[in-house]
Each structure stands twice: as C-alpha cells, then as structure tokens.
Amino acid sequence: MRREGAAADVELRDIEIFLALAEELHFGRTAQRLHLSQARVSQSISRQERSLGGALFDRSTRTVTLTPLGRRLRDELRPGYRMIRQALAGAAAASASCSGTVRLAVMGVLPVELGALVEEFRARHPGCDVAFTEFHFSDPFARIRSGQADVQLMWAPVPEPGLRAGPVVFTEGRVLAVAEGSELASRTRVSLEDLAGRTVPDPGGRAPDEWRRAMCPDRTPGGRLIHRGPPALTFHEILALVAAGRAVCPLNSHVSRYYTYPGVVFVPIEDAPATRWTLALPDLTPPPHVRAFLDTARALGPRRIEAR
Structure with a gap:
C-alpha cells in the first residue's frame, strides 16, 4: 500500500x-x-x-x-x-556579484571530497574562492572560535554553544581500525558488539563528549563495557596505538580510501550509524560570500562517500 x-x-x-x-x-x-x-x-x-x-x-x-x-x-x-x-x-x-574567500576548516584529506562543491561554488560566483585550514579532533573548535575560519566541516552533532549546523554535504559509514595480527583483521566486517572488552583511544579533554560517544561509545549496544585507553590527540597517534595492538578504533570509512599504515587493517562496521558531515558556522548572520557557499551546498545536496 x-x-x-x-x-x-x-x-x-x-x-x-x-x-x-x-x-x-x-x-x-x-x-x-x-x-x-x-x-x-x-x-x-x-x-x-x-x-x-x-x-x-x-x-x-x-x-x-x-x-x-x-x-x-x-x-x-x-x-x-x-x-x-x-x-x-x-x-x-x-548573487554573482558577491566576492570574498570562504575560510573552511577541515580535518585531514577531506578537502578532496569537497572538490565538486568548491568547483560549483567558484563557477556560480567567479569573484569568490575557498581556502582550507586544518583542525584536529582533539581541539576541534580552536580555529572557528578564534575567527580563523568562517565555516567548519564536522560530523554531527554540533555540540558547541554559539555554533549551528548548516547543510549536510556528505554521509559515510564507519570502519574499525585493528592490528594486523588481531583476530578481527581477517573478517570481512565486524559489529559494534565486537568492541566489548576492547580498548579504544582517549581523544583528550577538548574533544566534545558527544563526538566521543558517537564515534567510540562507552558501551556496546548490548550494554557491554568498552574500555577507554591511552590518549591519542592526532589521527596518526591513533594508528600508532592500533598498530602496536594497544587499542582498536572506530573511524569514518573514508580513511580506508586514503590511508595505509603498517600493521593496521580497516574492517567495515556493519551496524554503525552513518556519519553526517555538516557545515557548521557561528550562530550569526553570515556575510554574503559565506551565505552563497552554504546555498551552493544546499543546492547540490548531500552525497554518499563510498568506502574502498
């Protein structure tokens, strides 16, 4: 029906x-x-x-x-x-007469995934451009708080007071980074229940609890404990801990397309919620060129990043 x-x-x-x-x-x-x-x-x-x-x-x-x-x-x-x-x-x-450079804060390799959006924005607004600046998950709001960025690409939720979520630009699944010698490494996929009793890295005190729980929860869906282990403030620190067998770590699936690391295997997590990447910005009226960038993102709509 x-x-x-x-x-x-x-x-x-x-x-x-x-x-x-x-x-x-x-x-x-x-x-x-x-x-x-x-x-x-x-x-x-x-x-x-x-x-x-x-x-x-x-x-x-x-x-x-x-x-x-x-x-x-x-x-x-x-x-x-x-x-x-x-x-x-x-x-x-x-709005073609607007001009200016949108300062966009991103993590890691994600500027590559924004290529189509940036190209469309430049085509619609020849007087505008986009400049990327990198931030780390361990201190995610430093650049946008300080005014060094106009917009920030981040996964939802957006828990920071004074920031609001703009359009979602893409979504993706998740993978589990495990040591090459782990019994999980030979599997074609894993479940969130496989995190039970294992250790995940601690992203540090500046990472929002909402982010930490969304990516590395304290318990499995069945309620079993997931241990919080050694600190890792950058992506490569996480991979080093995983390669040494000291932790496993859920990550966004695009990492399997762009990264290889000795001793680390990425296994898809079959029941992980999708990550929604959104353009976050200060809860103020944006200038015309930033508003034009957001409008371009809305017009294109979200797309799915496929894992390797």
Whole structure:
C-alpha cells in the first residue's frame, strides 16, 4: 500500500536522477551524465519506487523503458523541475556579484571530497574562492572560535554553544581500525558488539563528549563495557596505538580510501550509524560570500562517500 506523504521523501537530486534516466533510458549513461556511480543511480530509482509504491521503469538485460507510471511522473515533473532550475539559476545570477574567500576548516584529506562543491561554488560566483585550514579532533573548535575560519566541516552533532549546523554535504559509514595480527583483521566486517572488552583511544579533554560517544561509545549496544585507553590527540597517534595492538578504533570509512599504515587493517562496521558531515558556522548572520557557499551546498545536496 502506498503510504501518505511519500512524495516528501523524494529529494531534488532524486528527481534529477529520475528525469535523466527517463531521457537516457540507460543506467550507465545516466550515471556518467550526472557524475555519479551506477549503483547510486539504481539506489535512487529503487528508493523512489518504494516511496511511490510502483515501478517507474521496466528493466531487462538489454533495455530500460518507462512504465505508464513513469511516463506520467516524467511529464508532470518536467515543467516544475525546469522552473526550480530557473529559479536557482536566477538566484545564483543575483548573487554573482558577491566576492570574498570562504575560510573552511577541515580535518585531514577531506578537502578532496569537497572538490565538486568548491568547483560549483567558484563557477556560480567567479569573484569568490575557498581556502582550507586544518583542525584536529582533539581541539576541534580552536580555529572557528578564534575567527580563523568562517565555516567548519564536522560530523554531527554540533555540540558547541554559539555554533549551528548548516547543510549536510556528505554521509559515510564507519570502519574499525585493528592490528594486523588481531583476530578481527581477517573478517570481512565486524559489529559494534565486537568492541566489548576492547580498548579504544582517549581523544583528550577538548574533544566534545558527544563526538566521543558517537564515534567510540562507552558501551556496546548490548550494554557491554568498552574500555577507554591511552590518549591519542592526532589521527596518526591513533594508528600508532592500533598498530602496536594497544587499542582498536572506530573511524569514518573514508580513511580506508586514503590511508595505509603498517600493521593496521580497516574492517567495515556493519551496524554503525552513518556519519553526517555538516557545515557548521557561528550562530550569526553570515556575510554574503559565506551565505552563497552554504546555498551552493544546499543546492547540490548531500552525497554518499563510498568506502574502498
């Protein structure tokens, strides 16, 4: 049975994917056109079909065709989607005169994942730019408190008084960093229950408790104790403890794409909650160029970072 409010579950990005596939009638070409993975296109269409309660496309090994429901949805969506795109383009043109450099605080390699957002922002606002500055989880608010950053990319929640969460730019799963010799290292995936009785690093007193509990909880979902162990104030200090067999540590899954460390293996955590990376900023009215950056992020919407 179709549930009430199903249309509210469909986001603008999903509409774009549907309309592109309705034109291309080919999942591979649609993915290439939208700079997405083919899996992302398939997931979006399947999610829309579940939400709407009916098939939008007939799929075979050779062809993709629209169903009657799909044709109706395409015909009704096209005019509205065109109007939305025109409105967004008009807003972008109206604010094109803004200028300035957005100082964006990030951790580690994440500027790479922000490449599409920065490129789109520069294209929409030729007088603007983005400058990255790095911060560490052990002292996460130093740069934005001191005014050295306008916006900060951080995983939710945003627990700092005086800061508010802006748009979510991407989400990802989590992995467990374990020593190469650990019995967990040979597994294809682990559970949060596997942390029972093990030791995780202590990120230091400046890391918010909300962050610590979200990434390295005190107990497993079943209530079993997870030990808090030696301090580690940087990412490489964490990896050194793990390699030495002194700790295991849940981490965001993008680390498996960008990092290798002697003696450390990253194993996906199958039941960990998704990490939501948001643009946090002071709870004040931002200047025009910062507001334009946030608007660009909202227009693009969140995307999923896939693990290696």
